[in-house]
Amino acid sequence: MAECVVHPQGETRGLGGARVLVVDDDDDGRRCTAQLLSKFGAMVAEAAGGEEAIEAVAHQPFDVVLCDIVMPDVDGIEVLRTIRDRDLDVAVVLMTGAPHVSTAVAALRLGALDYLSKPEPADHLREVVARAARIGRLARARREALAAGGRASPGPAGGPELGGALDRALESLWMAFQPIVRRDGSLYGYEALMRTKEPSLPHPGAVLDAAERLGRIGEVGRRTREATASWIGRAVEGTSIFLNLHSSDLADPELRRDDTQLALAARRVVLEVTERASLDQVENPSGAVAALRERGFRIAVDDLGAGYAGLTSFTQLAPDVAKLDMSLVRGVDADERRARVVRSITDLCHELNVLVVAEGVETVAERDTLLGLGCDFLQGYLFAKPAEPFPVPVWPAVGTGRQLSLLRPTLAPGR
Secondary structure (H helix, E strand, C coil): CCCCCCECCCCCCCCCCCEEEEECCCHHHHHHHHHHHHHCCCEEEEECCHHHHHHHHHHCCCCEEEEECCCCCCCHHHHHHHHHHHCCCCEEEEEECCCCHHHHHHHHHCCCCEEEECCCCHHHHHHHHHHHHHHHHHHHHHHHHHHHHCCCCCCCCCCCCHHHHHHHHHHCCEEEEEEEECCCCCEEEEEEEEECCCCCCCCHHHHHHHHHHHCCHHHHHHHHHHHHHHHHCCCCCCCEEEEEECHHHHHCHHHHCCCCHHHHCHHHEEEEEECCCCCCCCCCHHHHHHHHHHCCCEEEEEEECCCCCCHHHHHHHCCCEEEECHHHHCCHHHCHHHHHHHHHHHHHHHHCCCEEEECCCCCHHHHHHHHHCCCCEEECCCCCCCECCCCCCCCCCCCCCCCCCCCCCCCCCCC
16 A cells, blocks of 8 residues: 655645545646645644545544545445445545545445535635535544443333333323523523423433334334424424434335424424434435525534434434533532533534534533533523423522533633
């Protein structure tokens, strides 16, 4: 394998030291692209073919792989497929001098972040690679979040009466609401949380696990949406309602109807797609999300740091909001590692114009630390427990706990 040479950074800091692998069998084109990206501030390595690229990715980390499609040894689609088998997180941008619809579809299905035609204008190439680098860094931060959180998914419910238990859970299903507050403690909205009176399925995770085993997840989603929609008109005017959505719900035609009670209130609704499940089984998730946005819904990624869905899901959803899982929030005031992960994720989300909600805030010290780390909104027992219908949040006095070294000295104004 030819050695991948890392070019020094140039004068312009547009790419901020992002590590980029440029893959092309055209020596002149590859070197020109590498020099251009280096000028914009990237740390660039080169690979003269698909096999060399696969070897390079296996031995060193990259934020972005910028890869030609037509190459004599291994083409760009196969490079992408091999990378995805090993790593869901590195951002891959494919280039071609002969664009074709079928190739573009294959690239996007395999999780390519973008599909470019050669030659690409320098400014647009810089913009695409810079965005890819930010998302690639966010993916790494999410991996750190998993390690820092250490939270495992609950196991599926069992027993021969699972179907009956789910029936009883759906019959007794009701919605609790928990406030989400701005940085100054004022009310921003509520998260609608599923509750049931079925003792054998005592929490939402158990209900969803049972529904997944029985192939009835769509039924649970529709019942939850109906129950939430019936309350929206009674919430304080102007508040947003956050509603959990299983990834498979994106394929439910009921969600895209314009005549439902939920659709009529769409501009007040933020749909939280949980990371408990992958988007792999959803046909055209980007299109499904676009259709929901056309109706006025906003999109959030829920449980960021607890799920297993990779970079592809984040880019396909293009969320307006990211919700930090409570496994990252709990004890963040006393854990430098957790705080560092939260700050990294928050900064990267803000670069992508994504707002950040910290869930599970229970102490004043956690709240103050999260404010210092730049979180936009907060949610947790410190402000109010989930209740029916709409509890009023409290805002405890500022604490005087330990201040971590990485906190920002000046808090940004509330959004």
